[in-house]
Amino acid sequence: MNKVELLDECNNSLGEGITYSSKNNNLFWLDIGNISNLHKLNLSTNKKNIFELPEIVTAISIKSEDELILATSSGLKLFNMSNKKFKSILNIEDKQLLTRSNDGASDALGRFWFGTMQNNFDKDGNDIPIKENIGKLYKVDTDMKISIIEEGLGIPNTFVWSPDNKNFYFTDTLNGIIFSYNFEIERGELSFKKNFAKFNRGHPDGSTIDTDGCLWNCRWGGSCIVRFTPTGQVDQIFEMPVQNITNCIFGGKDMKTLFITTARNEGENKNYMDGNVFAINLNYQGIEDNKSKLELS
Numbered sequence: 001m002n003k004v005e006l007l008d009e010c011n012n013s014l015g016e017g018i019t020y021s022s023k024n025n026n027l028f029w030l031d032i033g034n035i036s037n038l039h040k041l042n043l044s045t046n047k048k049n050i051f052e053l054p055e056i057v058t059a060i061s062i063k064s065e066d067e068l069i070l071a072t073s074s075g076l077k078l079f080n081m082s083n084k085k086f087k088s089i090l091n092i093e094d095k096q097l098l099t100r101s102n103d104g105a106s107d108a109l110g111r112f113w114f115g116t117m118q119n120n121f122d123k124d125g126n127d128i129p130i131k132e133n134i135g136k137l138y139k140v141d142t143d144m145k146i147s148i149i150e151e152g153l154g155i156p157n158t159f160v161w162s163p164d165n166k167n168f169y170f171t172d173t174l175n176g177i178i179f180s181y182n183f184e185i186e187r188g189e190l191s192f193k194k195n196f197a198k199f200n201r202g203h204p205d206g207s208t209i210d211t212d213g214c215l216w217n218c219r220w221g222g223s224c225i226v227r228f229t230p231t232g233q234v235d236q237i238f239e240m241p242v243q244n245i246t247n248c249i250f251g252g253k254d255m256k257t258l259f260i261t262t263a264r265n266e267g268e269n270k271n272y273m274d275g276n277v278f279a280i281n282l283n284y285q286g287i288e289d290n291k292s293k294l295e296l297s
Contacts, residue, residue, distance in 0.1 A: 004240060005279050008041060012275040015261030017059045019289045020251030027251055028060050029261050034125050053086060059104035059114055061292040069292040071101040071114040089296055090144060099134060103206055105159035110293020111188050112140040115156025139188060142293050149190060158207040163287060169215055171204040178204050197232040206247030210284045218245040242273045250286020257281050
């Protein structure tokens with residue numbers, strides 16, 4: 001049985017957006033709030049940096065050794081970790097106070113895909129119930145052209161491509177179904193949306209993919225991570241010591257460690273492990289996240 005280990009006792013309110021860079025063996029993740037925190041952990045030295053960011057920041061794509069593309073409540077930002085500059089590069093829904101960004105990732109050609117949703121934080125950072133499906137799925141081409149791919153979304157999550165880049169996986173957490181699409185990589189087009197997987201514990205949140213083409217899905221409220229086969233069948237269930245599992249990514253020198261973010265739980269199942277980052281050493285090998293190739297002026 002694979003052991004779940006506590007990697008970082010960060011006590012995040014809403015840990016999310018985890019990604020990994022093999023170049024420097026760095027792990028990045030976010031603690032989402034009206035003031036968000038970017039965590040950077042070097043897995044070789046265990047050196048940790050935390051950067052405070054002045055708005056809701058929800059997803060990360062690595063641009064260079066020092067630069068990250070960030071999905072935020074007002075669009076896309078470029079953050080330079082060396083000089084700590086937080087620069088707007090594309091305004092999206094910046095005038096729409098009722099929405100914020102959520103999950104996102106880059107495809108194999110460096111386009112950035114991300115979703116928006118009803119903002120569920122009040123001015124004091126307290127949770128607001130999500131009552132409206134007003135989110136959108138966006139694609140930002142490398143030349144910075146913006147396309148709306150889908151509308152009427154509740155909580156967009158899981159931005160993952162199959163190893164051969166022929167399929168795209170996506171979920172709206174509120175409806176509980178993980179979808180698959182045919183993906184045409186050269187034009188960045190989706191087609192033939194269909195139900196891929198459904199599971200009866202918790203709700204589907206963030207995901208990653210392994211070299212076998214199996215999807216690893218985190219279950220919000222479900223205390224587990226599920227490995228789905230390429231045909232959408234449950235292959236394995238990995239039990240977690242907290243309830244709200246938010247996102248995961250493979251990393252480490254052999255790409256066989258699964259790193260997992262979690263979130264607080266204010267209900268009766270609240271425990272001291274909530275919000276920490278965990279790791280599981282596995283016999284499966286993951287695929288590193290694509291890097292951003294947005295052509296910034």
